Amino acid sequence: MKRIVWGITGSGDLIKETYDVMVDISKRSDVEITVFLSKEGETVLKWYHMWGDLQKDFPDFKKEGGPNSPFIVGPLQVGHYDALVIAPATANTVAKIVYGIADTLLTNAVAQTAKGETPIYIMAVDQKRGSVQTISPQGKTINLKMREIDVSNTEKLAGMENITVIQKPSDLYDIIGVSRPDRT
Template sequence: MARKLKVAWGVTGAGDRLNETLQIMKDIKAEYGETVDIEVYLSKMASMVLRMYKIYEELEEAFGKVMVEKDANTPFITGRLQLGKFEFLLLAPATSNTVAKLAHGISDTMLTNGAIQALKAYVPVYVMPVDYREGSTVTVLPNGKELRLRVRKEDAENVTKISAMDGITTFEKPDEIRDIFREKFGTA
């Protein structure tokens, strides 16, 4: 049996599009499970937000071992990214805080450190910012109610900045993750 390819999926503390992203990743795992292993890495806040949305257990059940950030180097995703153990790093959804840190080269969390180190080793990084374009958006809260939010000009500018970085590809909607997997691995 051939060795499975690996993808690192990093989840930040964004609640926006979190449930949709989880559902798509479960579909992708079902479709590519024979050839691709998806490892899940959660920021400290992602662990809390997943519990608020009552989907932490669903994530664990679907993906097995879930690694939660303890500090910028624990779990040690950076070394495995630099050694080419993963085909790419997927950050979805990504908070405006994570995007701002990437835009300014700040690597003080497990996921921002992982992304920046991946880029240094020519490992592609795909980012789905929740604050993709300036204007307003509607998100669904853990209680099911909708909340209208402003996407600030500064946050949209950070998305533009990381979009221009060599090795980073940004995208807006969870469904686009399917296209990334098709591009990298073909149809299952």
């Protein structure tokens, strides 16, 4: 059985799509997914009306108490888990990781996990220059312009040791090793 740590940051962009993929993986496989929420991850799930869904679908989730609380880095470093997934990752989380700042639960988990052999997969939301469309909590399509600094940091993140930047939520099927759902 595979064990995955899924870290949720405060990004609303792609949160619903990512959540749907992780629920599907959980339901269609024997992959054990342990969810860790940043403080802002909790805020965003509530804003997007997904808090009740999380409690139902992943009832053993853990909320950030500090950079090392709850304690996850040890089990990640020694291989208790098969992967660390941060998806979606805010520009703030990406910037902290790129510049070695490990002052939150998830940035510390990445910093310490990178010292071991457990692979890290991060889906940064600011990947391409230009504008992207996303969905607001009310279901309205909105356009967001990517800042150069954020895209540049994502490019730097992709060059870091033991970190793979993934492009979209459906990439999670491949990295976790679960077949994609049939498209009929």
